[in-house]
Amino acid sequence: GAVVSQHPSRVICKSGTSVKIECRSLDFQATTMFWYRQFPKQSLMLMATSNEGSKATYEQGVEKDKFLINHASLTLSTLTVTSAHPEDSSFYICSAREGLGANVLTFGAGSRLTVL
Amino acid sequence: AQKITQTQPGMFVQEKEAVTLDCTYDTSDQSYGLFWYKQPSSGEMIFLIYQGSYDEQNATEGRYSLNFQKARKSANLVISASQLGDSAMYFCAMREGRGTSYDKVIFGPGTSLSVIP
Numbered sequence: 001g002a003v004v005s006q007h008p009s010r011v012i013c014k015s016g017t018s019v020k021i022e023c024r025s026l027d028f029q030a031t032t033m034f035w036y037r038q039f040p041k042q043s044l045m046l047m048a049t050s051n052e053g054s055k056a057t058y059e060q061g062v063e064k065d066k067f068l069i070n071h072a073s074l075t076l077s078t079l080t081v082t083s084a085h086p087e088d089s090s091f092y093i094c095s096a097r098e099g100l101g102a103n104v105l106t107f108g109a110g111s112r113l114t115v116l
Numbered sequence: 117a118q119k120i121t122q123t124q125p126g127m128f129v130q131e132k133e134a135v136t137l138d139c140t141y142d143t144s145d146q147s148y149g150l151f152w153y154k155q156p157s158s159g160e161m162i163f164l165i166y167q168g169s170y171d172e173q174n175a176t177e178g179r180y181s182l183n184f185q186k187a188r189k190s191a192n193l194v195i196s197a198s199q200l201g202d203s204a205m206y207f208c209a210m211r212e213g214r215g216t217s218y219d220k221v222i223f224g225p226g227t228s229l230s231v232i233p
Binding site for chain 1: 149151153158159160161163166168207211217218220221222223224225226
């Protein structure tokens with residue numbers, strides 16, 4: 001089945017630094033990837049839709065300048081949290097569909113970001 | 117406005133018993149899909165079952181079945197013969213759109229299920 005790899009699984013950084021999270025589709029091409037954010041004991045909130053070769057589509061209330069998304073190839077999307085602050089500490093998880101007609105989202109294992 | 121409602125923040129079930137997790141949704145689309153995902157404490161999202169809005173039969177996957185009542189806009193998950201490993205968060209989710217790769221999936225607030233030995 002489809003596999004989505006996400007790296008790093010955990011990252012701790014100082015306030016003010018930038019952190020990059022990678023999301024790769026290992027055995028399929030993904031023209032679209034989705035980035036979610038999950039605070040403790042809460043649900044997944046869609047942040048943005050990452051489109052290969054074009055700009056990402058951000059959900060309302062998500063700062064595009066703070067959460068930079070780049071989808072440079074059909075198998076790689078990256079999320080960069082710029083000038084991270086403690087309130088950005090969260091679980092970030094990416095997902096993709098295998099194939100144009102697929103319904104099921106396959107998720108990466110997630111990245112837990114802690115900003116000190 | 118919240119589109120997915122899961123009214124049970126927490127549920128307990130005895131091992132080997134069946135349990136139903138509730139989910140109602142709101143959409144004006146004719147074409148949509150409904151999912152259930154399981155999230156254990158490790159954080160990974162595990163796909164359990166999918167129901168398309170035009171599917172006439174309720175979806176089943178092993179011990180999981182989806183009780184789809186379209187007119188009531190409900191998509192309850194039934195887990196039969198609960199196992200200790202079923203203890204996790206369960207999220208109901210909905211895909212809106214025309215079945216393209218761009219379709220968003222939104223999640224409900226989740227239900228925490230605890231299986232008691």
